Amino acid sequence: xxxxxxxxxxxxxxxxxxxxxxxxxxxxxxWFDWGTISNIGQYTAILGLLAIGQTFVILIREIDLSxxxxxxxxxxxxxxxxxxxxxxxxxxxxxxxxxxxxxxLNAALVIRGKLSSMIVTLGGLFFYRGLVFVTTxxxxxxxxxxxxxxxxxxxxxxxxxxxxNGFLLLLLLGFLCAVTLYETRFGNHLLxxxxxxxxxxxxxxxxxxxxxxxxxxxxxxAGLSAIVTLxxxxxxxxxxxxxxxxxxIAAVVVGGTLLTxxxxxxxxxILGAFFFTxxxxxxxxxxxxxSWYISFVGIALLIVxxxxxxxxxxxxxx
Amino acid sequence: xxxxxxxxxxxxxxxxxxxxxIKNVSLSYxxxxxxxxxxxxxxxxxxxxxxxxxxxxxxTLIRIISGIIPPTYGxxxxxxxRITKFHPKKAIDLGLECIQQTIGICDNLSVGRxxxxxxxxxxxxxxxxxLDKKKIRETSAKVVHDFGLRDTVDVDxxxxxxxxxxxxxxxxxxxxxxxxxxxxxxxxxxxLSVRERAHVNELAVQLKRQGLLVIYITHDIFQIHRIADRxxxxxxxxxxxxxPRDAMNLENLEEIIRDGGRAPAKGVKSA
Numbered sequence: 001x002x003x004x005x006x007x008x009x010x011x012x013x014x015x016x017x018x019x020x021x022x023x024x025x026x027x028x029x030x031w032f033d034w035g036t037i038s039n040i041g042q043y044t045a046i047l048g049l050l051a052i053g054q055t056f057v058i059l060i061r062e063i064d065l066s067x068x069x070x071x072x073x074x075x076x077x078x079x080x081x082x083x084x085x086x087x088x089x090x091x092x093x094x095x096x097x098x099x100x101x102x103x104x105l106n107a108a109l110v111i112r113g114k115l116s117s118m119i120v121t122l123g124g125l126f127f128y129r130g131l132v133f134v135t136t137x138x139x140x141x142x143x144x145x146x147x148x149x150x151x152x153x154x155x156x157x158x159x160x161x162x163x164x165n166g167f168l169l170l171l172l173l174g175f176l177c178a179v180t181l182y183e184t185r186f187g188n189h190l191l192x193x194x195x196x197x198x199x200x201x202x203x204x205x206x207x208x209x210x211x212x213x214x215x216x217x218x219x220x221x222a223g224l225s226a227i228v229t230l231x232x233x234x235x236x237x238x239x240x241x242x243x244x245x246x247x248x249i250a251a252v253v254v255g256g257t258l259l260t261x262x263x264x265x266x267x268x269x270i271l272g273a274f275f276f277t278x279x280x281x282x283x284x285x286x287x288x289x290x291s292w293y294i295s296f297v298g299i300a301l302l303i304v305x306x307x308x309x310x311x312x313x314x315x316x317x318x
Numbered sequence: 319x320x321x322x323x324x325x326x327x328x329x330x331x332x333x334x335x336x337x338x339x340i341k342n343v344s345l346s347y348x349x350x351x352x353x354x355x356x357x358x359x360x361x362x363x364x365x366x367x368x369x370x371x372x373x374x375x376x377x378t379l380i381r382i383i384s385g386i387i388p389p390t391y392g393x394x395x396x397x398x399x400r401i402t403k404f405h406p407k408k409a410i411d412l413g414l415e416c417i418q419q420t421i422g423i424c425d426n427l428s429v430g431r432x433x434x435x436x437x438x439x440x441x442x443x444x445x446x447x448x449l450d451k452k453k454i455r456e457t458s459a460k461v462v463h464d465f466g467l468r469d470t471v472d473v474d475x476x477x478x479x480x481x482x483x484x485x486x487x488x489x490x491x492x493x494x495x496x497x498x499x500x501x502x503x504x505x506x507x508x509x510l511s512v513r514e515r516a517h518v519n520e521l522a523v524q525l526k527r528q529g530l531l532v533i534y535i536t537h538d539i540f541q542i543h544r545i546a547d548r549x550x551x552x553x554x555x556x557x558x559x560x561x562p563r564d565a566m567n568l569e570n571l572e573e574i575i576r577d578g579g580r581a582p583a584k585g586v587k588s589a
Contacts, residue, residue, distance in 0.1 A: 183448045185438045188427070192435055195426035202421050204410045204436035262426035 009256035009268025011308040015300075016271050016278075023282050030285045038164055040274070040281050042232060045166035046225050048273035050244055051251040052170075052177055053221025055269045056214040058252050059181075059194045061261030062110065062117035064215065066102070066124030067222040067248055071241035073128040074099045075226030076136060079236060082143045088150040092227065099223030102128070103216035110215070111208050117215075125245060132238050142236045156224075157231025166228040170270065173224075178266040190214060194261030250297055251276060254304045276300070335398065337362045337531050338383060338500065343392030345378055352378040353389070354555045360533060362499070365526040367546035367563075368535045371575065374552040376535050380502055383533075384416045385409035410436075413499035417489045419508050423477055430473040433458035433492055465491040466517070483514025490521050494530070501525055502533045507541065519545050539571050551575065 007013075023031040030036055050067050057064045074095050081091035102124065109120040147153055158165050181187040189210045192200040201207050230236055255272030257264025279300070280293045336359035345353040353375045360366055370376050381387050382394060388404040395401065396412055409416075423432045431438075434454050441450040458473045467484055480488065486506055493501050503522060507515040523545055526532045536542050542549065543563060551559035551574055559574055566574075 179448075183451075185440065185447065185449065188431055188435070188438055188449060192424045192427060192431075195424035196421070198421045199424050200435065202406065202416070202418070204407050262424070 007256070007265065007268075008258065008263050008308065009265045009271065010311060011304050012255050012268050012271045012275060014307075015254075015304055016275055019275065019278055019282075023278070027282065027286065031282070034162060036281055036285065038159070038162065040277050041167035042164040042228075043277045043281075044270070044274045045164065045170040046229050047244070047247060047251055047277060048170045048270045049166075049173065049221050049225035049228065050248040051255070051269045051273050052174060052266060053218035054248045054252050055255075055257055055264055055266060056177075056190065057117070057218045058249070058257050058259060059190055059261055059264050060211060060214050061194055061197070061259075062211070062214070063249065063259075064106065064121045064218045065118065065245045066106065066121040066128060067218060068241040068244035068246075069125045069128035069132075070099060070102050070219050070222040071226045071229075071244055072239070073102075073132050074223035075230050075236065075240050076132050076140055076238070078227055079140060079143050079230055080136070082147045083141055088147055088152045092152060095227065096220060096223050099219045100216055103219030104212065106219065107212040107215035111211055129242070132240075136238055138238055140236055140238055142234045143230045145234070148231055148234070153231040156228050157233075164232070166232060169224075169228065173221075174266050174270050181266060186210065186213065191262055194263075196262075247276065247297065250301050254301055256308055336360060336395075337397055339395040340379070340383075341393045341395070343379075343382065343389040343394065345382065345387070345390045352555050353382075355392075356552070356555070356557045357392075358550055358557055358560060360500075360531050362531050363526060363529045364547045365522060365532040365534060365545060367542035367549045368533055368552070369537075369539060369542060369549060369571075369575065370552035373554075375555040376552055377504070378555075379552065380416060380504060380533070380535065383409070383500075384414060384502065413497065414502070415493035415496070415498045415500070416502040416504060417486070417493055417506055418504045419486075419506065422489045423485060425476065425478040427477060428474050429462060429471065429477050429480070429488070430454040430458040432477050432488070433461065433473070437496065461491050461495050462488070465521075481514070483510045483517065486510065486514070486518055487521065490518065490525075494525060494528075498530065500531045500533070502535070504535045505537070506534070507536070507538070515541070539575065540568065543568050543571060 050071060054064055054067060077098055078091050078095040081094060082088065086094075106117070106120055106124060109115050110117045113120070143153065148157060154165070156165060156169065160168065181190065189200065189205045189207075190213075192203075192205055193207050193210050197207060226241065229240070251272035252264070252269050253259060253272075254275060255265070255268030255270070257268060276297060279296060280290075283293055283296065284290055338360040340356060340358045343353055343356045344351070356375070356379065368376050368379070378387075382389050382404070385401075385404045385406045385408050393400055396414075401408075424435065427435070430451075431454065434457075439450040439453045439457075440447040441453075442448070455473055462471055462473060463469070465487055467480075467487060471480065471484070477485065477488070490501070490503075490506075501522075506518050506522070510518065519541060522532050522534055526547070534542060534546065546563050548562050549559065549566070549571065550557060551571075553575075
């Protein structure tokens with residue numbers, strides 16, 4: 001029991017149980033409707049994938065503000081390639097390579113350039129968004145119907161037994177990431193680097209390799225999230241992913257990962273993404289103006305983080 | 319004393335050949351000359367006290383030995399071989415571990431994970447490498463027990479729960495059980511209680527008896543005079559004294575440090 005209460009993600013576990021119970025009692029028809037469930041599943045997957053990538057970066061005391069723009073540019077590159085009759089597989093590979101390249105660039109600037117990741121990725125946020133505007137002249141079309149019927153596109157954007165494949169992918173990758181984080185050498189090095197960089201280095205942890213991998217994972221997950229989005233929905237726009245960087249950080253932090261690094265869970269991050277998504281869906285269903293959602297994210301963030309801090313203080317001192 | 323170093327028997331001490339040899343080493347940071355023409359040999363199986371005031375160059379010398387920075391001039395030999403590439407990982411691979419007060423363990427990880435940090439044991443499941451958690455738990459539990467830490471210490475707990483002295487003992491235990499040949503202790507007893515300090519010093523002496531080279535850096539001349547075989551004093555980046563402990567008494571030692579090595583006390587032969 002004490003071990004359970006010591007978890008950094010205990011706040012979001014309780015939060016999710018609470019909203020689940022609340023919506024089940026308040027608005028059961030809407031809440032248990034398949035349309036709602038699959039919507040929430042799909043959007044949880046999109047935000048969750050972004051947030052899992054962000055978790056790796058935050059765990060090593062860095063931050064990636066560029067994920068929203070990376071999500072945008074990778075998605076629009078993918079859609080653009082699809083529209084120029086390039087096979088889905090090749091488009092997918094090229095789009096993911098772009099994501100990987102951006103991750104490598106972020107890591108190189110932070111490590112070799114000795115710049116703060118906040119500055120580097122803030123630059124990325126503007127640069128990649130600008131690049132989308134310049135190259136598309138403001139107008140983009142989504143992935144065409146024919147391409148979305150391709151097996152690979154179906155793998156990311158289709159559904160299985162009425163469950164969106166994106167959501168299944170989130171669960172699968174979430175599981176793999178959790179195993180990587182807690183059961184492998186890389187995971188141990190990542191947590192050590194987040195806990196105390198000087199100590200990790202003094203014990204022979206290859207800190208720069210770990211940092212590079214974390215930034216690459218973050219960009220690649222942002223790219224995957226974009227593919228999941230575009231293979232599922234017919235329309236897109238140049239503003240694809242605007243503001244998602246902050247939402248992903250909010251999901252990570254609400255999920256119990258500390259911005260000071262070294263402590264956090266993948267489960268918490270996924271639940272954090274679910275929490276925001278579920279509340280947004282219910283607010284819309286209950287007729288609240290959609291813009292209220294933004295304020296809600298702010299309030300929820302403060303409440304959950306306050307609870308987490310209080311809990312961990314009490315438990316660590318005990 | 320329950321300390322035992324598994325598998326490590328007393329090695330024959332070759333007192334002729336130095337394990338680490340520093341020859342005419344100088345190092346400057348920009349205009350600041352941190353070390354000037356320092357030559358010193360360290361032998362296996364001895365406990366050397368490295369003493370000096372703040373800014374004397376002790377830490378710089380240790381940073382060179384542990385591969386963190388290369389010297390501007392001069393040569394460093396390890397076991398007769400000249401070191402040309404200076405890198406912390408290289409020093410670790412050669413069997414040299416530096417125990418520092420503030421770094422070396424990650425508070426957010428468990429005792430077991432800290433023990434194996436950077437050397438995690440792997441077991442393969444379907445060919446994929448996973449942490450061998452059973453080995454991490456069992457080996458670290460044995461070491462924690464052998465080095466006399468509280469029996470209530472659970473190796474799955476975060477290491478932050480240990481006291482300062484326990485953390486220091488843990489670092490020494492880790493350095494020793496990984497079959498290192500050189501242990502550098504940088505102010506290992508700062509902020510420790512009297513009892514913890516005695517325990518750490520006792521461990522240092524034990525290590526030397528096991529045939530390791532122990533380089534012990536401290537301000538505390540009373541402590542080092544009690545346990546060291548040889549005392550090396552640095553002052554303003556120069557080596558001013560290098561004598562066996564028995565060749566000087568505490569007053570000599572105090573005088574040398576106070577006078578900045580300019581006037582070696584009577585009866586002390588300065589090397």
